Amino acid sequence: MSANGWKGKLYWFVEVVTMLAVLQLMWIGLTLLGLVVLGISPATVGLFVVMRKRLQGQDSLRSLTSNYWATYKAEFINSNKIGIILIVIGYFLVLNLRIVLKINGTFGLLMITLMVMISILYAVMVMNIFQVFANYELPLLRYFSASLLLSISYPIQVIGSVMGLYVFYRGFLIIPGLLPFFGISVSILFLTWMSSQIFRLKGESDGSFQVEEVK
Structure with missing residues (x-):
């Protein structure tokens, strides 16, 4: 339809709002389908994939919901490997931070700064x-080194x-009723848009980031 x-x-506007709400509800449903712990990683990866396709004109x-479901199934195991590693790293970071906070003096301050x-x-x-x-x-x-490299x-x-x-x-704190329908989808759409220029740079294939876009 064109007008x-x-x-x-x-x-x-209505089309975009509907899309964001539907994809958000799918993210919630697919996360619960994997019992949260095993569902959140593939659900998030799938949402990043369909948001990239949306920005590319799809x-x-x-079609977007179909791609979402297909990506969720295809990347369930691999994305969960990343998710589990992230959980383990986060757990040890919290554990070490609690230990470091008990250290006094200059050494304790240095350790806190490092942590x-x-x-x-x-x-x-x-x-x-996940992007x-x-x-x-x-x-x-x-994936871990590449994400850090891009960030730096x-x-x-x-x-x-x-x-x-x-x-x-801050916006969702003001209007919390929007959070269940747009909190994740809007955030991931924004992150995808922010990173889209980075992923299009030719520098990613100059030897320091030798990969091909396949997803």
Whole structure:
């Protein structure tokens, strides 16, 4: 359907809102389907994949939901490998942070500073790793190094992503009723849009990031 003027803009707005709500509900349903722990990683990867397709011009909701389900099934095991590793790393970070907080003196301050820096890198890696997974075929452990490499190489995009997520967070605090319908889908659409320019750069194939886009 095509229309000009305010009718066309209204139709586009309703279409986008509907898409975001449907994909959000699918994310919730697929996460629960995997009993949360085993469902959240493939559900998140699938959402990144369909958001990338949406930004590339695919606007059929039926096609997007079909791709979402297909990606969820295809990447269930591999994405969970990443998710489990992230959970283990996060667990040890929290455990070590609790231990470091009990250390007094200059050494304790240095250890706390080190742990905070590592925690920031971990948070950034979590924010980017599923985007890398959704775009590229890599050996398992390289997803972690690639997500960190992209974050360090493009700090402006990382800072912009964090600031944008904070704005969304404040907005959902003001209107919490929107969170169940748009919280995850809007955030992932924003992150996908922020990273789209990075993944299009030719520098990714110059030897430092030798992969082909296959997903």
